[in-house]
Amino acid sequence: MILKVEHTTLFEYEEPIYETATEVRLHPANSTGSQRCASFNLQVTPSAMLFDYTDFYGNRVHHFNILQSHKQVRIMATSVIETQNHTATAPHEEDEIVLLDLLSESRYVHFDPAILALAAQFRPIRDPYLKAIEICRHINGTFLYEPGVTDVHSTSAVVMALGRGVCQDFAHIMLALCRHLGLPGRYVSGYLYGGGSTPEGQDEASHAWCEVWCGKEKGWTGFDPTHKTLLVDDRYIKIGTGRDYSDVPPVRGTYKGASSEKMSVSVRVSALEPAAAEAVGQRPKEPE
Amino acid sequence: MTRLFDLYDAEPARYFDEVIRQDESPRSHYDILIRRFNQFSADDIRTRREVANIFFRNQGITFTVYGVDEGTERIFPFDLIPRIIPGSEWSTIERGLIQRITALNLFLSDIYQSQKILRDKVIPAELVLGSKHFRREFIGVRPPLDIYIHVTGSDIIRDLDGRYLVLEDNLRTPSGVSYMLQNRNAMKRAFPVLFNRYTVRPVENYPQQLLRTLQEISPSPKPDPNVVILTPGVYNSAYFEHSFLAQQMGVELTEGRDLVVNNNKVYTRTTRGLQRVDVIYRRVDDDFLDPLVFRPDSVLGVAGLLNAYRKGNVTLANAIGTGVADDKVIYSFVPKIIKYYLGEEPVLDNVETWLASDPKHLKYILENLDKLVVKAANESGGYGMLVGPQSSAAEREAFAEKIVADPRNYIAQPTISLSRHPSFVTDTEVAPCHIDLRPYVLYGKSVSIVPGGLTRVALKRGSLVVNSSQGGGSKDTWVIDN
C-alpha cells in the first residue's frame, strides 16, 4: 500500500515561554524489508533550524530549539510510505548483544509479580513464534481497551493491576511477558491505517505494538496485542523501535517559563493511488 | 620532657605502619620528620596548627554537611603530619595507574564502539548491559582523541604487607584535588623548615595541567578554546573545589542556567552576549546533564547539551557513561581488562572481590557476611555498604535479603585493615590512624599523574572510614626523591 501520514503536534501556552528544546521521532523507518519511506517533510513553527541524527536503535531523530519567547509550537510531519507484507527471507541475522539487551527490564517494562504469574502459563510453549502469538492473543482477549485510565508514563505493573489501557500499555505488557520468557522483544512506534476512530481516519493518535525475535527462521516479527488481527501487515507503518516507549516518544521536549501547556495531537493516515505517490517523489527527501 | 613520638604505639605486628617498621625502628625516609616533630613543644604545635587553620579559613576552604540547616559549612579537618612516599614506591604507583587508566579507557572505547570484549566473553555481557551507568544511547558516539576518562582519581590502599592495592576507580567526577593543593600550601606555611629538608616533588601545577588537558580535547582547532566548569551550584558539597579550580585555571564557573544550547552549539550567557563554549569540565552527574535526555526533573543541566556533544560541537570531560567502568562489579574484572587490551600483568593488584551475581560467590558471601565488607555496585562515599565485623545479626540478615533480591548490585571484599600513619588525635597527642591515597590522573594527549595526591585519614581512633562526609580528614602527601 502507499500511505500518507500527516501528524501534527501543537503546544500552546497561556504566557510566553522560551528556550524550547525538542526531539522528534517521526521519520518512518526506511528499507526495513516491509516498508520504504518515499518522502518525509517536517515543518516547525515558529521556524527553527532542524538537525538530525540516527540513534542507537537506528531511528532517525530530528531536533531543534527556539530561544526567543513564543506562545505556541507547531510540529507537522508529513510522510509517504510504501508498505508490503513481510517479504524478507530467512535466515535472519541480529547482533547477539542487542538481543541480550532486549531481554531485560527497562523503564516501563518490569518483571513484577503479576507478570511473573501470568508468564507461567506460556512457558510450556516451545516455539518462539507460537509462544509470542499466544501471549498476544491472551492480552488482546483479556485486557480492556480504554483510553484515559492510564497515562503516557504508566508502567507495565500499573497496567497489570488495572487490566485496562491503550496500545502503548499492551505493548509494554507483551514485552514484559516475552522478555521474561526469554524472547527478545522491542517496542515499535508507528501508525495504523484504517484503525481510526472516524471513517475518514482522522483524529487518530499514533500507534504502538511490538516486535519479537522469533529465531533466525522468522526473525523480527510484529505483533499487535491491541487489535484482533494480532499480526502486523501492510496497514502498519513503522517509525522506529526501542526498549520501550521512552526510547521512541514521537515528540519530547522542554521549555522554560511559567505557563500552563496545552498539547493537541492530530494524526491522519490516508491511502494514496500509486500515481499520486509518484508525484510526491520517489526519493527520500531531506527535511526542509 | 616527653617527645611527640615517644608515646607512639604503632602495633606493627597487627597493622602495616607507614612510619614504623616491623622491628619498631622508623623507616629511613621518616627520620628527619620524626626528629623535627620531637623537637616541638606543645605550644609549637599549637602555633603551627593555628597558622594552618587561619590559612584554611581565609581561603574559605569548607565543605557542606548535608542534613543540617541550610548546609552548614565546615573546615575539612587537616592533619599536620605529612605522609611521605619514597620516589621508588611512587614510580610503581605511577606505572600501575597509567596502565590501569589506559586499559580502562580502552575498555570504555570498546564497549561504546564494537564491544569486542563482550563478544569474546571476557566479561559477561549482561554485567555491562545491566550497569546503571551504562549509556547505550551513546554507543557509536566517539569523543575527541577517543578519550573518555580525562580526570580520574583512583583510591589506593596498602595491605598488611604494605602492598599498594587499588580499592576503587573513580571515573566520573572524583573530588578532593583542591584539598591536595591547599594542604600543600598550608604545610609550606606551617612547616617551612621541615619542608625544605626534603626534596618534595611539586603538585602546584595541577590546575595548569588540567587546563592543558581540557584544551587538548577541544573539538575546535582554535588555539585558545573556551573551557568552562559546570557545577551543580553553591549547595553542592564540592562547590568550593569547583570555584577554586575555576579561579586557578582562569575559566568561568558556570551553572546549568548559565549555559544555553542554540542550533546544536553550546554558549554561556554573558553581559556581552552569548559566548561559544568548546569544552565543559562538568562536575554534574550524567543523569542531570540534559533534561531532554535523562532526567526531566533536572534543574542542573542544559537542554540539548547531549545532542551538541553527540554532534561533536562540545567536549564533555569526563565523557558520558564512564560510570560503567567504575561500577564495583566491573572493578573485579579490571585485571582481566588490563590483560585483554594491553597483554600485560597488572602492576597494581585489586582487592580480592566476590560477585553476588555469581552463584558460587553468592554462597560464599552469604556464609561469611560477618567477615566481609559488602558494597552496592553503584554507590560511593561509603553509602549502601555493610561492614561485617561491625554489624549486628539483624543488620546482616536484612542485608542478606537485599543481596539475594538484587545480586547484580552487590560485591563483597575481605575487611582489609588499611595501613596506619601517625596523626594528631588530640591537640598534642599522636596516634596511628588508618589512611588511604587518592592520586589524581589526567588523560589528554597522554596520561599524567601529579606526584602525590590526597591522603585521607580516619581521625577517629580505630575508624576505617576516611570519607569527608563521614568524619575523615586529610594530610599532605610528599613524594620525595630517594
Place this chain on the structure above:
Amino acid sequence: MLSRVAESLFWMSRYFERAENTARFLDVNFNLLLDLNSITPVDHPNYWKPLIMVMSDPDHFSSLYQEYDAHSVTDYLVFNRKNTSSILSSISMARENARSVIESISSEMREQLNNLYHFLQSASPQQVHSDPYTFYKEIKNASHLFQGITDNTFSHNEGWDFVQIGKYLERADNSARLIDVKYHMLTDGHGQHADVVRNSMDIIQWMAVLKSCSALEAFRKIYLSKITPDNILDFLILDRAFPRSITYSICAAQEALWRISGSSQHRYTNNVDRLIGKMEAEMTYTTVDDILRKGVHRFLEEVEQGLVKVGEQLHLLYFAYHTPKIEPHDVSEALPFTGLGGGRANWSQSQQQQQ
C-alpha cells in the same frame, strides 16, 4: 562576565539598599512621632499608612493586619517574610544572591551580609519597640559598612559597576516614592501648597523627610533655615552633590552604565544607556518650577516609570541572553532567563500512543 553573576551582584546590592531605605523610613517615623507627641495621638493610622504606601502594597498589608499602627507596620516592614520587601526579606534575598556568586565577592562582603542577617534573625519586635533608634541605626550602619567594604575589597571592574547600578537605581526609586507620598500627604487638604509652610506641624514633617534621607544638615548648609517645600523638593530631587538626591543617584547609575558599555555623553550604544541618558538630561535641565507646573506627583511618577524602564532594558541587555533579533518593544514578551529560580526547564507533555 556571566549574566547570572552580574544579575546576582545587581540584586544583592539593590536588596541591601532597599533594606536600608526601609529602616530609614521607619526610623524617621518613630522620631517624628516623638516630635508630634504633644500635638496629636501618635497611633493614628495616618502616620503609619504612608509607610506602607511608600514601601509596599496596602492591599497586601490589609490582608494580614487589622489596623495601621506602630506594631503592625513595624512587624510588616521589618520582620514579615510574606512581605517580599520587608527588611528581613530584603536581607535574605541579598544574602541568597551573594551566596550564588560566592566566588565573585570578597569574603569580607559575605561576612558583613551574614552578620546583618544573623542580627535580624535574632532581633525581636519587642527590642525594636523599646529602642527603635538603636535598632534602625544598626541596620543603616551595617549597610554603610557593607558599601565601604565593597568599595575597598572588591575590584572596581564590571561587577562593581553592577553593584553601583543596583544601589543607585533602588535609591532613586525609594527617594521618589518617599517624596511623592509625603508631598501628597502634606498638601492634601490644604489646597494650595503655599499654606503648608505656615503650619508648624508640617515643618516638623518636612524636616522628618529630610532626616530620613540623612539630608537635614546638608540641606541647612544650602538653604539655612528656609524650610519650604520648594527648597526641599529642589534639594531632594535636583541637587547634584547630595548622594541621596534623585538626580545624584541617576547620574551615578549612568556613570556605572557608561563604564560598562563604553558609552559617553554624546553617543549611546544601547537602549539602557539611551534611557538613563535621557533621564539624566531631563533632571539636569528641569527646575523646581517646572516640577510644580507639571505637578509633583506626575513628575515623580514619570521618574519612577523611567527607572522601571531602565531596569527592564538593563535586564534585557545584560542579564537575559542577547541577540540582535531580540529587542522586544513589548517588554512582557521578554522573560527572565537567569537569576534565582530562573533556570528550571519544564518537561513538555508526551503524547500517549493509544490507538
